[in-house]
Amino acid sequence: xxxxxxFQGKIRVKEPLKKHTTFKIGGGADYFLQPxxxxxxxxxxxxxxxRKIPLAVIGAGSNILAADKALRLAVISLSSAYFKxxxxxxxxxxxxxxxxxxxxxxxxxxRSLGGVEFLSGIPGTVGGALAxxxxxxxxxxxxxxxxxxxxxxxxxxxxxxxxxxxxGYRCGIDGRYIILGAKLRLKKxxxxxxxxxxxEFVLKRKASQDQSLPNAxxxxxxxxxxxxxxxxxxxxxxxxxxxxxxxSRRHANFFLARKGAKAEDILGLxxxxxxxxxxxxxxxxxxxxxxxx
Ligand code: EPU
Numbered sequence: 001x002x003x004x005x006x007f008q009g010k011i012r013v014k015e016p017l018k019k020h021t022t023f024k025i026g027g028g029a030d031y032f033l034q035p036x037x038x039x040x041x042x043x044x045x046x047x048x049x050x051r052k053i054p055l056a057v058i059g060a061g062s063n064i065l066a067a068d069k070a071l072r073l074a075v076i077s078l079s080s081a082y083f084k085x086x087x088x089x090x091x092x093x094x095x096x097x098x099x100x101x102x103x104x105x106x107x108x109x110x111r112s113l114g115g116v117e118f119l120s121g122i123p124g125t126v127g128g129a130l131a132x133x134x135x136x137x138x139x140x141x142x143x144x145x146x147x148x149x150x151x152x153x154x155x156x157x158x159x160x161x162x163x164x165x166x167x168g169y170r171c172g173i174d175g176r177y178i179i180l181g182a183k184l185r186l187k188k189x190x191x192x193x194x195x196x197x198x199x200e201f202v203l204k205r206k207a208s209q210d211q212s213l214p215n216a217x218x219x220x221x222x223x224x225x226x227x228x229x230x231x232x233x234x235x236x237x238x239x240x241x242x243x244x245x246x247x248s249r250r251h252a253n254f255f256l257a258r259k260g261a262k263a264e265d266i267l268g269l270x271x272x273x274x275x276x277x278x279x280x281x282x283x284x285x286x287x288x289x290x291x292x293x
Contacts, residue, residue, distance in 0.1 A: 003047045009080055010034040017066040017075070017292075020058055022123055023257050024214040025266065026066025026292070029056075031074040037082040038180065042155035048074055049153070056292060057178055059128025060100065063216055067293035068263045076178070078127060085181070088113065091188060092146065096181040097127030101134075104184075105198065114189025115144060117197035121205045122217075127179040132288075133172035137201065142167030144184040150177035170221050170288055210248040213256035219270060220253055220285040228277075228285055229253035235276040242268045263293070 004011055011033055017026025031053075035041040048055050057076045058064065083098035088111045095104050101119050104126060108116050118139045119129070126141075128134070133142045148160045150173065157180065165173055173179050209217075220228035232238075232252035239249045245265035248254035252273075255266055274285050 003051050003053070004031070007033070007035070007043060008040045009036040014070070015075070017061070017071070020077070021061035021064050021066055021216070022214060023065060023216050023266070025068070025257055025261060025263050027068050028070045029073045029075045030071065032077065033074055034077045034080050036080050038151065038157065041076070041151065041178070044074070044076065045153055045155050057127070059097070059125035059131070060123055062123045063128065063132060063289050065216060065263055065266055065289050065291050071292060073292070091186050093184045093186060094181065095126045095184065097125060097179045099126045101125065101129060108186055109191055109194045112188060112191055112194070113186035114194045114197070115186045116184070117194060117201055120198040120201040126182060130179050130182055131172045132170055133167045137204070140167065142172065144186065146183040146185045148173060148182045149180040151180055152177055208251060210250040210254045210256065213258055215254050215256050216289045218253045218288050219255050220273070221288045223283050223285065226283065231277045231281055231283060231285070232273045235273070235280055237273055237276060240269065240272065242272070245269055247273070
């Protein structure tokens with residue numbers, strides 16, 4: 001703990017990651033840190049580098065499968081008030097990394113700014129969404145970006161213009177950076193239209209996806225021109241269980257965690273789905289979720 005002397009934010013030791021992931025799975029991380037502001041974050045980066053302590057950044061934990069064992073990690077959560085700042089100017093929104101997508105949508109609607117409705121119902125933060133270029137219905141958060149404010153692991157702050165971000169399908173900001181926030185460009189839209197569009201997206205999501213139990217959204221990326229869900233489904237794997245984990249009966253790319261499910265159970269189902277899809281279609285599925293082990 002000595003290495004954190006002078007840190008101003010919140011410190012938790014041996015923090016169970018299951019409290020911070022939507023899967024509700026994950027053993028204890030050595031440290032769970034909520035820096036107070038940018039200079040506090042820089043302090044952590046400096047200290048961790050000196051002591052060779054591995055770091056990982058967490059947002060809403062909606063795309064992470066954390067191992068059951070204790071993890072020798074300091075997890076950084078940009079969730080203090082400083083990192084939840086959001087403001088609008090004309091048709092632009094400046095959102096810090098810890099702002100939830102729900103809060104972003106709310107602020108956009110309040111300001112009669114549209115174009116973000118496709119993110120409705122995605123559990124995540126602005127930082128997490130930018131890290132993976134989250135999206136739905138053919139659109140991604142990267143489409144809205146004007147610039148992203150980042151910090152490298154030496155503590156240097158800079159701005160990446162949209163072109164520097166090289167957004168692709170589920171491919172967001174380079175992992176050498178910690179995302180601090182973004183300037184997003186929206187468009188004027190009536191509140192009624194915004195509500196109508198958001199409602200439609202939420203309904204579409206409810207109709208096809210499975211939120212009946214803790215999960216991390218889609219487990220695998222869609223291979224070019226295909227759908228991981230359709231392929232796993234065609235292998236007859238819907239409803240398959242391992243321990244307390246199961247492949248959703250509604251959407252085969254959703255894996256669900258019943259109470260007591262282990263990361264190992266989810267990983268076992270992932271191996272099964274990969275092997276079967278490879279055998280039947282000769283397609284190698286790539287995980288979309290991040291595995292921390
Ligand atoms: N399908 C099946 N069986 C299944 C699941 C799907 O046959 O078990 C078929 C559907 O009938 C449809 C096709 O596969 O014809 C595609 O399914 P869906 O429309 O549900 O979309 P998806 O490709 O599975 C992608 C994203 C979702 C995003 C939706 C809507 C990926 C990996 N997934 O899902 O994103 O919400 O489109 O745009 O790109 C996520 O990233 O976590 C996620 C949920």
